[in-house]
Amino acid sequence: MSKIANPKLAAQGKLKIEWAESRMPVLMQIKKEFSKAKPLKGLTVAACLHVTKETAVLMRTLRAGGAKVVLCGSNPLSTQDDVAAQLAKEGISVFAWRGNHKQYYWCLKKALDFEPNITMDDGGDLIITIHSKRKELIRNMIGGSEETTTGVIRFKAMEKDGALKFPVIAVNDAQTKHLFDNRYGTGQSTIDGILRSTNVLFSGKNVVVSGYGWVGRGIAMRAKGMGAKVIVTETDAVKALEAAMDGYQVMSLNAAAKIGDIFITATGNKHILRREHFSKMKDGVILANAGHFNVEIKIPDMEKMKNGKRKIRENLEEYKLRNGKKLYLIGEGRLVNLTAAEGHPSEVMDMSFSNQALVASYLAERPKLRPRVYSVPKELDNLVAALKLKSMKYSIDTMSKEQKKYLETWQEGT
Structure with missing residues (x-):
């Protein structure tokens, strides 16, 4: 059945x-x-x-x-x-x-x-x-x-x-x-979903990645590899510091909202992008979510702020705000790599x-x-x-008994 x-x-x-x-x-x-x-x-x-x-x-x-x-x-x-x-x-x-x-x-x-x-x-x-x-x-x-x-x-x-x-x-x-699926899988498939929906050029764009867990790391890495200028927003000080050490700009979401061209949420939390951010965004911004549920981009706020909405391409909706700016939402704010690509x-x-x-x-x-x-x-x-x-036809080394003993005991010293 x-x-x-x-x-x-x-x-x-x-x-x-x-x-x-x-x-x-x-x-x-x-x-x-x-x-x-x-x-x-x-x-x-x-x-x-x-x-x-x-x-x-x-x-x-x-x-x-x-x-x-x-x-x-x-x-x-x-x-x-x-x-x-x-x-x-x-x-x-x-x-x-x-x-x-x-x-x-x-x-x-x-x-x-x-x-x-x-x-x-x-x-x-x-x-x-x-x-x-x-x-x-x-x-x-x-x-x-x-x-x-x-x-x-x-x-x-x-x-x-x-x-x-x-x-x-x-x-x-x-x-x-998580070291492979979350990072390499999501990193590649998220970009894939955005490209299928928009065919936009990443090179030279300000790409804002919200969340620097393994998913965020993978997305940031792939976006950077395509020539984007990557900005990371975080609430965790250690992860934010890691993003900075990895070479990305780190700033608050309020600051990033003013300069971002493509926004990708990857936090697992709710209402990451909301009214105060939408109102600051540039005309033509693209919004995508790589978190599991469709709550990271607060769509009800977009609905309240809109003056009109229409479907532009497969999996791409245009929100025309009352301030005259247009925001583009991919896949209803659901998982972009699976709604707009193949995962x-x-x-x-x-x-x-x-x-x-x-x-x-x-x-x-x-x-x-x-x-x-x-x-x-x-x-x-x-x-x-x-x-x-x-x-994959790779081989690795095996520790000798002597090496295992050295790591497992304390008597030998340095």
């Missing part, structure tokens, strides 16, 4: 998935091993992820491991309808289509109706819904995993308040996830989704973990890194 946009799109989706598989050797190796060991046999896995070709490879891997799999989209505009069609054709239950704004939570409800034992979230909506509206499902739950920073923050807050009722593994915090390259998602698959197997083997937020076990993180290096 599925609800998707158009089953006739399956053939194109199949080609996309095959392309992703050819670029995801680590996950394909895990799929091969899952097919033999069946670590998820008898379990139901519900995933609320961006429905992309890379996600399809993960879903196929989980099913190869013996799981019954159901998928819903974690963003109303990130679903690739052709991929959803192919997954549904293969018998995987999918509740997702591009533009399902009004039925977004209906899709979550349908996924949860399968009474999952393990959940996979990108933003935390499945687990939050279980805890708030579907508490009867908690008894079935072995645990969940979380793909992104925003969701991990939510679950750590739940743990602190004693509200978390089953274990959650923070896949986002794995080194083979991260498959090579990066290879590591992220390998972690997801291994974590699902890890949870299946440990059904009695106490409710808290866990890090991805170091051995799994290191395994993903080693497999990725091998697939």
